Amino acid sequence: MVHAPSDTTAFHDLLAAQPRLTGLVLSPDGTRLIVSVQTINGEGTRYVSELWEVDPTGQRESGLAAGSIPGAHAPTFTADGTLLVLSDHANDAASGQDGDAKTVGLWALPERGEAEQIAHHPGGISAFAVAKDTGTVAYTANLLPGATNAESHARLRQERQRAMVNAVLYEANQTRTWDSDCGPDEPHTFVLCPDGSPVDSGSQGLAGGGDVVLSPDGALVAYTRAATGRASDTNVVVVANAATGAEQRSFSRPGDQYYRLEFSADGSQLVCQRQREETYTSEWRVTLVAFDLASGDETDLLPEFDNWPWPGRVVLSPISGDGTMWFTGDERGHCPVFRRDADGTITRLTASGAYASLCVTPDGSTLYALRSTIDSPPRPVRLDAAAADQQPTVLKTPGNLGSLPGTLTEVHAEADDGFPLRAWLVLPESASAGRRAPLVIVPHGGPQMSWSAWTWSQNPWAFAARGYAVLLPDPALSTGYGQHMQERGRGQYGGQPYRDVIALTDAALARDDLDPTRTGLAGWSYGGYLANRAATLTDRFKAIVSHAGMWNLEAFQADTNMHAYFRKIFGDPRTQREQYEANSPHLAAEKVTTPMLIVHGGKDYRVSVGQSLGLHNDLRRLGVPVRFLYFPDEGHGIWAPNHTRIMYETVLNFLDHHVLGQEWQQPALL
Numbered sequence: 001m002v003h004a005p006s007d008t009t010a011f012h013d014l015l016a017a018q019p020r021l022t023g024l025v026l027s028p029d030g031t032r033l034i035v036s037v038q039t040i041n042g043e044g045t046r047y048v049s050e051l052w053e054v055d056p057t058g059q060r061e062s063g064l065a066a067g068s069i070p071g072a073h074a075p076t077f078t079a080d081g082t083l084l085v086l087s088d089h090a091n092d093a094a095s096g097q098d099g100d101a102k103t104v105g106l107w108a109l110p111e112r113g114e115a116e117q118i119a120h121h122p123g124g125i126s127a128f129a130v131a132k133d134t135g136t137v138a139y140t141a142n143l144l145p146g147a148t149n150a151e152s153h154a155r156l157r158q159e160r161q162r163a164m165v166n167a168v169l170y171e172a173n174q175t176r177t178w179d180s181d182c183g184p185d186e187p188h189t190f191v192l193c194p195d196g197s198p199v200d201s202g203s204q205g206l207a208g209g210g211d212v213v214l215s216p217d218g219a220l221v222a223y224t225r226a227a228t229g230r231a232s233d234t235n236v237v238v239v240a241n242a243a244t245g246a247e248q249r250s251f252s253r254p255g256d257q258y259y260r261l262e263f264s265a266d267g268s269q270l271v272c273q274r275q276r277e278e279t280y281t282s283e284w285r286v287t288l289v290a291f292d293l294a295s296g297d298e299t300d301l302l303p304e305f306d307n308w309p310w311p312g313r314v315v316l317s318p319i320s321g322d323g324t325m326w327f328t329g330d331e332r333g334h335c336p337v338f339r340r341d342a343d344g345t346i347t348r349l350t351a352s353g354a355y356a357s358l359c360v361t362p363d364g365s366t367l368y369a370l371r372s373t374i375d376s377p378p379r380p381v382r383l384d385a386a387a388a389d390q391q392p393t394v395l396k397t398p399g400n401l402g403s404l405p406g407t408l409t410e411v412h413a414e415a416d417d418g419f420p421l422r423a424w425l426v427l428p429e430s431a432s433a434g435r436r437a438p439l440v441i442v443p444h445g446g447p448q449m450s451w452s453a454w455t456w457s458q459n460p461w462a463f464a465a466r467g468y469a470v471l472l473p474d475p476a477l478s479t480g481y482g483q484h485m486q487e488r489g490r491g492q493y494g495g496q497p498y499r500d501v502i503a504l505t506d507a508a509l510a511r512d513d514l515d516p517t518r519t520g521l522a523g524w525s526y527g528g529y530l531a532n533r534a535a536t537l538t539d540r541f542k543a544i545v546s547h548a549g550m551w552n553l554e555a556f557q558a559d560t561n562m563h564a565y566f567r568k569i570f571g572d573p574r575t576q577r578e579q580y581e582a583n584s585p586h587l588a589a590e591k592v593t594t595p596m597l598i599v600h601g602g603k604d605y606r607v608s609v610g611q612s613l614g615l616h617n618d619l620r621r622l623g624v625p626v627r628f629l630y631f632p633d634e635g636h637g638i639w640a641p642n643h644t645r646i647m648y649e650t651v652l653n654f655l656d657h658h659v660l661g662q663e664w665q666q667p668a669l670l
Contacts, residue, residue: 011405011465012648016040016641019399020047020456021378024370026359027077028132031056033359033368034065034075034083035380035397040641047641049073051085051109054380056368058395067109076128078135083109084118086125106139119192122154126187129212129221132265132318136218136242137192140204142185150198153185174207174226176561176605179635182206189223191242201245202238210235211260215267218242220293222261222270225250237261237272239293251291251298258289260313266320268293271301273311279568280576283486284448286310288327288340301325305346306482310448311338315358315367326367326385328355330450330480333410333424337369339386351389354453360385368395372454374424374472375408375461377401405429406464411471413507415500419488423473423504424451426460427513430467436515437469438659441505441541445525447477447489447497457637458524462648468520468655471508475500475530491569493526493553494533494583501530502538520659522651524548524599525607525636529585532615535596536588543658545651547599548607548636551615553584561605589618595625597654599647601634627654629670646670 023036033054038047051065051072065075065083072085088104103124108116119125121141128139144160147153160166168175168183175182187208190198204210205226212223225236237251237258251258251270259273270291278284288301288311302311310330317324323342326349328335335354339347352373359368367385371392372378377399381392406428413421431437440463444451451472460470474481475497476489489496509516520543523531528549535544550556554573557566570579581587596619600612612628619626629650631643638647649667656662 011462012645014401015456015459015462016044016645018377018401021370021380021397021399023073023075024357024359024368024380025075025077026056026361026368027081027083028079028362029081030361030363030366032077032081032083033380033395034077035062035370036073036075037398045640045642047639051075051083052398054395054397056382056395058382058393060396062395062397065109066111067113067115069107069109069115071104072107072109074127076130078108078130078137079133080135081111082135084128084130084137085109086128088124089115106137118196119198121150121190121198122157123185127212129214131214131216131218133216134218136214138201138212138214138221138242139190139192139198140187140208140212140223141190143188143200143203144185147185149200170206172206174205174561177207178561178606179601179603180605189221189238189240191221191245193243199243199245201240201242202247205235211272213261213263213270214242215263216265217267220248220263220267222263224258224261237270237291239270249293249296251296253298262314262316264290264316265318265322271314271316271325273314274300277565277568278448278486278490280491280571280579283483283490285483285486288314288325301340301344302346310479312356313358315360317364318360318362319364322364324364326358326360328358328369330452330478332480333374333422333450333452333474334480335450335452337367337383347386347388349383349386349388349390350392353392355381356453373408374426374451374454375404377454404461404464406431406461406469411504411508413503415476415488415496415503417488417496419476419484419500421473421475421500421504421507423471423508424460425508426464426470426472428464428467428469431469431513433512436513437467438518438520438655439469439471439505439508439514439516440655440659441471441473441501441519441521443473443475443497443501443521443523443527443530444478445523445527446479447493447526448479448486449526450474450479452480457639457644458522458527463652463655466652466656469508469514471505473501473504475504491579492583493529493569493579494585498530498533498537501534518542518659520544520655522547522655526550528607531596532585533583535592535594536585537591539593541594543597543655544594545597545599545654546612546615547638548601548604549611549615550585550607551611551618552586553580555614556607556611559608559610586614586618590622592619592622592624595654595658596627597651598626598628599638599651600628600630601636601638602630602632603634604636606636625658 020038053065069089071087106119144156187204189201207226210224276285312328337349367383370378380395522545524547531546657664
């Protein structure tokens with residue numbers, strides 16, 4: 001039996017109210033473990049950040065960190081154990097500075113005593129870093145054109161505010177990021193001098209705001225500078241003198257982007273992720289590289305590593321001269337921790353689960369991390385830093401969802417080209433051979449992603465609570481299946497990936513506890529594109545939900561914030577029309593017969609809302625049953641907890657109506 005809507009509403013409330021763990025840091029002496037937590041505010045309209053302290057031994061319950069202030073996030077320890085955070089908290093000393101008391105500043109939280117603001121910038125600070133050995137601090141903050149320091153920046157800001165001018169004159173190619181406009185001010189890297197004054201170490205570019213790191217001794221600061229002009233596929237790693245701001249060395253390579261910088265313990269190397277994005281003629285490639293700061297040489301650290309893991313931020317050994325490092329990367333529906341020894345030997349430390357926010361103890365013997373799975377939210381865990389395929393020790397943290405409304409298993413299939421495919425399958429409690437469950441297929445976004453971790457925005461258990469089984473397929477272009485998974489999907493956004501989804505769907509529906517006559521498909525971002533593509537290629541689904549999906553690829557590549565990136569993939573539409581004509585769903589709009597629900601945010605700059613407006617207009621013109629759920633103030637995702645509840649309720653009611661044949665239930669507040 002399908003659960004009543006009231007059961008789902010209760011699960012939605014529980015899901016929205018659950019504390020969300022987003023980051024983990026360890027003190028230099030290894031005794032304090034701090035986790036960043038997002039909790040829902042009293043009005044239920046947004047999430048607020050706070051810090052909790054976790055017992056590394058796993059014996060004591062966790063609790064609010066000492067001295068925690070409202071909105072504290074991005075915690076980092078200094079060499080003496082002081083906890084630094086970003087927050088828009090204001091006290092009497094900070095109030096009135098440049099008329100910007102509520103902007104985000106940098107605060108020190110001692111274990112005893114009052115919080116103290118140690119850095120403030122008009123318009124706020126967006127990121128910061130600390131030198132591991134000396135406590136030197138660097139941060140990212142903006143300067144308007146013509147401003148040379150914080151004071152002149154504040155004057156220019158005030159002049160614009162008094163004149164009620166918010167116009168921007170763009171001279172570079174980047175005008176927008178995911179959900180916000182760039183400029184007119186540019187992110188710069190600042191280093192705090194001993195007297196508290198900041199030294200400007202250079203612009204990060206209009207679309208900057210990326211990585212900032214300091215060498216352990218605080219003598220060097222490194223950051224990434226966003227591409228400008230035609231070199232949109234290349235950024236620059238800049239290394240500057242922390243005391244003077246003078247640039248000492250830079251690293252770049254045509255066609256490559258560098259992310260997630262880290263200095264080695266002796267300060268001789270800079271290690272980071274190198275990413276070569278997909279083009280019309282080549283597939284994605286990601287690896288870890290090391291820059292030798294003396295010679296300038298660049299070394300690929302994972303030349304033979306074919307997991308295609310999209311490695312996360314690397315954690316380097318804290319012991320000077322020790323070349324050990326740890327990183328995470330997708331692998332067949334998981335995201336394990338890997339250890340790389342100085343000789344290049346790679347050991348997988350975990351066999352299951354998805355790991356993030358790695359921290360290493362001062363002696364290099366123990367790791368801490370956040371671990372999640374498809375059926376478990378992130379939790380802090382402890383790992384041996386060397387043992388292969390181990391089970392972690394789970395530490396005590398806030399929040400408890402209790403038992404989930406179903407079980408988790410896997411589905412395997414063979415693609416039409418012979419490639420082995422796999423997917424996660426969530427089964428509701430009621431599914432059995434005698435009570436076959438309806439099935440919803442949910443392809444992931446990306447497309448370079450994998451279903452490996454817990455998700456809040458497309459949580460399959462919300463569907464299971466209503467009685468649906470949920471298939472989470474990893475088709476071509478998914479990560480964690482080797483480089484060939486990229487090769488077989490290159491240039492086929494709506495080809496091989498779509499056929500893989502269908503192959504996994506057929507394999508799932510061969511089970512005797514799923515009902516092949518009651519199926520739906522729901523996707524977000526690239527998954528939304530696959531939903532649109534499926535609508536033009538098959539009528540097998542009773543309902544399709546498209547959230548922030550691409551509809552007209554030619555129009556999309558022209559107005560997305562990543563115009564140059566997608567133009568490289570699809571080609572020039574005037575001279576290279578093959579991929580547009582083969583993959584753009586709008587060209588087959590007249591073939592759509594399946595009822596569709598469209599979801600989109602008005603401030604989505606990755607996939608413009610115009611894509612969903614075009615889809616909506618086409619379906620209405622063609623007489624296809626369609627509804628459009630629009631959130632004017634949301635971006636590429638729907639993040640506000642009150643909006644999330646409405647989105648789940650609308651999607652599930654739509655599926656109930658078309659897949660199960662129930663009477664349409666108008667969602668509350670709509």
